[in-house]
Amino acid sequence: MKVIFSNIIGFDMIIFLLAAANGVVFYFTKRYADELFDKMHLTVFVPGSRRSQEEARNELDSLRESDVVAMRSKMGRWYSLYVNLTGIFPLLGILGTVTSLLSLVNDMSDVQGSFYSALTSTFWGIVFAMLFKFLDGIVSPKIEENEKDVDLFLNRNSVRDADAPSDYR
Numbered sequence: 001m002k003v004i005f006s007n008i009i010g011f012d013m014i015i016f017l018l019a020a021a022n023g024v025v026f027y028f029t030k031r032y033a034d035e036l037f038d039k040m041h042l043t044v045f046v047p048g049s050r051r052s053q054e055e056a057r058n059e060l061d062s063l064r065e066s067d068v069v070a071m072r073s074k075m076g077r078w079y080s081l082y083v084n085l086t087g088i089f090p091l092l093g094i095l096g097t098v099t100s101l102l103s104l105v106n107d108m109s110d111v112q113g114s115f116y117s118a119l120t121s122t123f124w125g126i127v128f129a130m131l132f133k134f135l136d137g138i139v140s141p142k143i144e145e146n147e148k149d150v151d152l153f154l155n156r157n158s159v160r161d162a163d164a165p166s167d168y169r
Contacts, residue, residue, distance in 0.1 A: 011096040011121050018092065019128045022085040026135055029082045032075040033142045039063070039071065040149035065157055072150045079143055086132040093125015 100118035104111060 010117070011099055012124050015089070015092050015096065015121065015124045015128060018085065018088065019132075022082065022128075022132055025078060025082045025085060026132070026139070029075070029078040029143075030139050032071065032078055033139055033146060036068075036071045036075050036146045036150070037142050040068070040146060040153060063153070065154060068150055068153055072146065075143065075146060079139070082132075082139075083136065086129065086136060089125045089129035089132065091125070093122040093129075096121020096125065 097118040100114050100121060104114045
């Protein structure tokens with residue numbers, strides 16, 4: 001029991017704290033992806049909605065490109081941070097393992113404790129990597145859909161602006 005407690009306070013604590021931070025980053029990633037999806041889904045996919053075409057056109061006209069691009073950028077920054085933090089967990093598990101096993105070089109008296117410590121670090125690194133990879137599978141399709149919707153929106157706007165009379169622009 002002493003080994004478990006000392007390991008949780010030791011290197012495993014870094015893994016737990018980073019997991020909590022990545023949980024917060026996932027929350028913001030999903031929140032911004034949902035906001036952009038809701039905004040773009042109502043305006044881009046007009047034919048399938050219950051709204052009239054005129055209502056959809058008015059909403060589309062009220063959307064500013066700069067707002068859409070800013071929302072996509074914010075979502076992209078959070079998602080990039082999330083993916084990069086998720087990729088660190090297996091490395092933290094390996095680092096915890098190596099750190100624990102290196103302590104054996106100086107003190108061979110606690111081989112079992114050091115080996116146990118090495119295994120728990122590897123275990124938590126793998127568990128959190130799998131958990132966050134699963135969550136990535138939930139959010140990444142929406143992010144990909146958002147990218148397509150924003151591109152479609154920007155393309156529609158560029159065509160509409162090109163068709164407008166020169167004194168209108």
